[in-house]
Amino acid sequence: MKYKYDSEADILVLTMSDEKPDFGEQSGPIVTHYTEKGKPVEIEILDASKTVLDLLKPILTSKRMNVTQS
Numbered sequence: 659m660k661y662k663y664d665s666e667a668d669i670l671v672l673t674m675s676d677e678k679p680d681f682g683e684q685s686g687p688i689v690t691h692y693t694e695k696g697k698p699v700e701i702e703i704l705d706a707s708k709t710v711l712d713l714l715k716p717i718l719t720s721k722r723m724n725v726t727q728s
Contacts, residue, residue: 663706670706675699 660673677699679691687709691700703709 668704668706670703670710672701672703673699674701 662671662673663669664671675693675697677693677697679699680694682689682691682702684690687704689702689704690698691702692698
């Protein structure tokens, strides 16, 4: 997997395959690009500085809770 962050546009692009995407679908700030056969090849995360933190917040909270409970 490759990734690239564009700080000016605040977009994080995760590339899972060198295959060319045929179409994309957007769900909120996340755009997933697929091949004609429906294989995901690239994910764009828009407004990445906020979106990624929002995605990680439950994981980080859970990890902290588990560490303090041990």
